[in-house]
Amino acid sequence: MARLTATEASRGFSDVLGRVAxxxxxxxxxxxxxxxxxxxxxxxxxxxxxxxxxxxxxPRPDDDFAADLRTARRSVAPAGDPWQS
Incomplete structure (x- = not known):
């Protein structure tokens, strides 16, 4: 494990985050x-x-849930999208 002083970590925080990522x-x-x-x-x-x-x-979805879901999907799916469900 690498070791840095608090000052080094502070001054190079972006680099620290890159290494952690x-x-x-x-x-x-x-x-x-x-x-x-x-x-x-x-x-x-x-x-x-x-x-x-x-x-x-x-909680159980109410009776209108399926219809609301279909409406939401149609509003965001591009026309002719083969993956549209």
């Missing part, structure tokens, strides 16, 4: 003591059981 983790120190680690966001996955719970607790 490429997958690198960077430890930031102040007076020689680690104070932070900057890294790519961690993926947050949920279990299949939790996903089923969320679906079961979601």
């Amino acid at each position: 490429a997958g690198e983790e960077i430890e930031v120190t102040r007076a020689g003591t680690p104070v932070a680690v900057i890294g790519p966001p961690r993926r947050q996955l949920i279990t299949a059981e939790r996903f089923r719970e969320l679906l079961a607790s979601a």
Whole structure:
């Protein structure tokens, strides 16, 4: 893991973000003591059981939902779009 002082990280923050976007983790120190680690966001996955719970607790769409969805799709889909659903 790369190590930068807080001053170095501050002065080159755009570069730090570029390195992090490429997958690198960077430890930031102040007076020689680690104070932070900057890294790519961690993926947050949920279990299949939790996903089923969320679906079961979601409100049911009202009777006009399907019609509203078709209207919205028609308003944004280009004419003749083969992927239009």
